[in-house]
Amino acid sequence: MEARSRNLPVLAPPMFDKENYQAWAVKMQAYMEGCDYWEAVEDDYEVAALPDNLTLNQIKNHKEMKTRKAKAKAYLYAAVPPAIFSRIMVCESTKTIWDFLKAEYQGDEMIKSMKVLNLVREFERLQMKESETIKEYSTKLIVIANKERMLGTDLSDNRLVQKILVSLPERYEATIASLENTRDLSQIKLAELVRALQAPEQRRSRRLKGSVEDALRAKVQHSSEGKEKKWKGKKGSDSKSEVAAGCRKQRRKIFSMQALCWLVDSGYTNHMTSDKKLFRNLDKSIKLRVRIGNGEYLAVEGRGTVAMKSCAGIKLISDVMYVPEID
Template identity: 30%
Template sequence: MAGSSSSDDDLRTPQFNGSNYDFWAVKMETILIAYDLWDVVEVGLAGQQTSREEISEEEGESESEHIPVERPVVLKEEKIKNAKALSLIQGAITDELFPRIRNEKTTKGAWEILRREFRGDKKVRAVKLQAIRANFEYLRMNDESLDDYLARFFEIVNNLKSLGEDVTEKRIVQKLLMSLSRRYKSIVSIIEETRDLDTIRVEEVLASVKVYDKREDLHEEREKYTGTERAFSSLKVGGNGNGTGSVKGSQYKTNPKWGQYKKGKNWSQNSRNNGSGSGWNNKFTAHNKQSSGSQGNVKPLCQVCDKYHFGICRYKGKPKCGRCSRFGHLSKDCDNGKQVANCAKKEDAIT
């Protein structure tokens, strides 16, 4: 017997916590079949059932006629198989669920208790099946990766199958192609036009969709890399001949008026437009004209005559006419334009 030649360490069973009965039952059935123990779950203790049937059918005969010669040996082997299968089931459930089968001595009885409680009767299974059918019909791919959606898709398909729903491969293929997002519109169209949807297998559809998904990812990465490379190549830093850097293609461009401001040509114009500081700008413009770019020989502004010159002003201490703004006479002595002309001649003679 295959089960007798294996040690207890090899009998590794999945853990049942009360919420995954369908998957757990499938895995446990496979393990029990592999170790030749599934018959005690389906049939029970065949020796005891045979003995009861023989006793009920042949009540008039003696007890020695019902029990064959090899009866004790067969019963012992059945008990050993029952104990092994029951130990596997007991070890595969959590301590919270163990009290439900604690008093059960047969594997068949323990299996039926768990099946009735956690799988449910026909009405409960019908309600569950309706809910899963609705999830399957309205299933669509959202903003998620292909692997995540396929895991969610086949989880619902497996739930339908575990509840007894006959989900054909044709139905799975049609639903899968219909529920994919617009990203896979091209590959879906190719599959529908070039392949027969009645005979194509699910594995072939998955292979084509996954290959297409990988190619799209490569194209997107390439486009991102190309866009980043173009952005960096547009930032070209270099000299412009004046020792200052310029950024080509950027939004920060040199204002052509800055150079004029530096030379003092447009200060007065901008000040007039702003409506303030016009007198100071005029003086500053006159000073720049007199200095003519010679920063080492800048003339100071005279507080007496409001002109730029070195040394003591020649008009210092002289009266200033409030009428013609000339020095050397007062307003009462100003003879309209004659006095102005005389003062101008004196200034020309002095200069």
């Protein structure tokens, strides 16, 4: 086992670039602990002189303690740029070096308080953009929280959950309403909330992807039809053109039918319909409220899968809300 560890590559210590001292200090301490040299920095023990009548074990321990202190100092020297090295090279011990860097770059309590205040302001002002995903937005909040924690201020996961819930765009309202009816939001974990909010994002992404693919197919079909007409002119009847024309008529029919009771939601969380007959299956236990374009809230009496007839066959649309009050 010992022979194998000697063959493992030794990682270089994390470099300090005069910026973000707190993050570097955490990395450097973890590095020293992993190499078993942190004791030489933290305790700054003295290596006693060797007594007479030494045993082999005493000689070995004495050598290990001296080597540990020397390597700890060498790693600190290697982790700083030349400008900083010229200032710490006169320090006698590793603890003196560590304390100098802490005092020089972390600052006193007043400076730490100002840094914490700036991070709190950044945290409170941050709002989720329309172009962002919930994963990207939550990552920004976690980065700020970790910076505060390194400065000694604890920002709990519960506070992050509250921040996310009050700063989300309107497209997440249906999902939040569902969570309010089924979960205790004061007890929900951050990772669990992020997963729950990712589900409507993924459904929306699939719908948008499908719309793009349909548009591309229609464009290719239109281009092919134009080429056929160019070669065949008006001679006779072209069965392929007739089929394409029939598909286009059918597609127009799909989006025009049920005009008074079918709302296609291309940018938000769910489709909605007031026609109960369209549902292939319907879960009536879902009871929510949704806000429509005019700001009015309507009651949701269930959610299920709707079957629509198209030129390609029966089209199933999942996660459709049953809202009887849609005009």
